Amino acid sequence: xxxxxxxxxxxxxxxxxxxxxxxxxxxxxxxxxxxxxxxxxxxxxxxxxxxxxxxxxxxxxxxxxxxxxxxxxxxxxxxxxxxxxxxxxxxxxxxxxxxxxxxxxxxxxxxxxxxxxxxxxxxxxxxxxxxxxxxxxxxxxxxxxxxxxxxxxxxxxxxxxxxxxxxxxxxxxxxxxxxxxxxxxxxxxxxxxxxxxxxxxxxxxxxxxxxxxxxxxxxxxxxxxxxxxxxxxxxxxxxxxxxxxxxx
Numbered sequence: 001x002x003x004x005x006x007x008x009x010x011x012x013x014x015x016x017x018x019x020x021x022x023x024x025x026x027x028x029x030x031x032x033x034x035x036x037x038x039x040x041x042x043x044x045x046x047x048x049x050x051x052x053x054x055x056x057x058x059x060x061x062x063x064x065x066x067x068x069x070x071x072x073x074x075x076x077x078x079x080x081x082x083x084x085x086x087x088x089x090x091x092x093x094x095x096x097x098x099x100x101x102x103x104x105x106x107x108x109x110x111x112x113x114x115x116x117x118x119x120x121x122x123x124x125x126x127x128x129x130x131x132x133x134x135x136x137x138x139x140x141x142x143x144x145x146x147x148x149x150x151x152x153x154x155x156x157x158x159x160x161x162x163x164x165x166x167x168x169x170x171x172x173x174x175x176x177x178x179x180x181x182x183x184x185x186x187x188x189x190x191x192x193x194x195x196x197x198x199x200x201x202x203x204x205x206x207x208x209x210x211x212x213x214x215x216x217x218x219x220x221x222x223x224x225x226x227x228x229x230x231x232x233x234x235x236x237x238x239x240x241x242x243x244x245x246x247x248x
Contacts, residue, residue: 009050012067015122016045019063021130022142034058065123079126083146088120091127091147094154095119096176098202099210100131101225105186105196110216111225116156116202118145129156135213141165154178167200170237177228178202179237199238201228 020030027045031038036055043049051059060067078087097117104110114134121128127145134140143158143165154172158165169180182200185193208228210221232238 009044010047011120011122012051012056013045013047014119015067016059016063018119018121018130019065021132030059030062034062083126083144084148086127086147091145092120093176094127094145094147094172097205098178099205099208099212101201101203101228102182103198103229104214105198107214107216110214111222111229112214113210113212113221113225114140115205115212133212153180168238169200169202175207176204177207179228179232179235181232181238181240197240199229199232199240201232203228 016030020027027041028038031041034041034055036058040049040055044051044055056067078085095118097115100114100116102112104112112135115132117130117132118127119130120126124144127147128142129145130142131140141158143156146155146157147153148155152171154169156167156169163185165182165184167180167182169178172178179199179201181197183195183197186196188194208224210225215222215225233240
């Protein structure tokens, strides 16, 4: 298998994993529906063997989508102007699995950690993000990644039925860590939702592998996770501005 074949198989594997996550179905389900062995599917997704044409045809029929685009076509495509008109080659460095860290909205003083994947979306021709391993799985987000040239900041936005959720992240550090702010809606009892903003850090999982979920003060990894959030203001990645309620 030459380099081009490996690149194509890797892109196809990424797309299949994304679809399984989006549809919340298992690899066993896909193997059964596509009439292929689970071992064959696992080895192809892990890059241990290429996808055969027959296997791809069956997977495409099962998922109802085309997967056999060439790697060259995908690398040459560009995102929409509204997202910064970037090409995949220009933003490949951002594709990664990250440990996402933010304060807990429900438990004062605690920290919430989960996995976010940023990857090229072949169907859209742009970077997209996908949240995984959230304790509150129904609230997991997915959306668009914008990289405007003017500011160099990174925007993760969710737009669904007129509602917006936005993360603004500063330029990455030398080790690929992203720091910024998240603005979203918090469930405040019943059907009431309240706008909230909080510090947000995305740390490559290769450099940070804590237990995911709710982490309370004194528990393992709390100090490490808290240190990421403290860097946001102390090192000037973002500012939280408030006004005094009292007149001067």
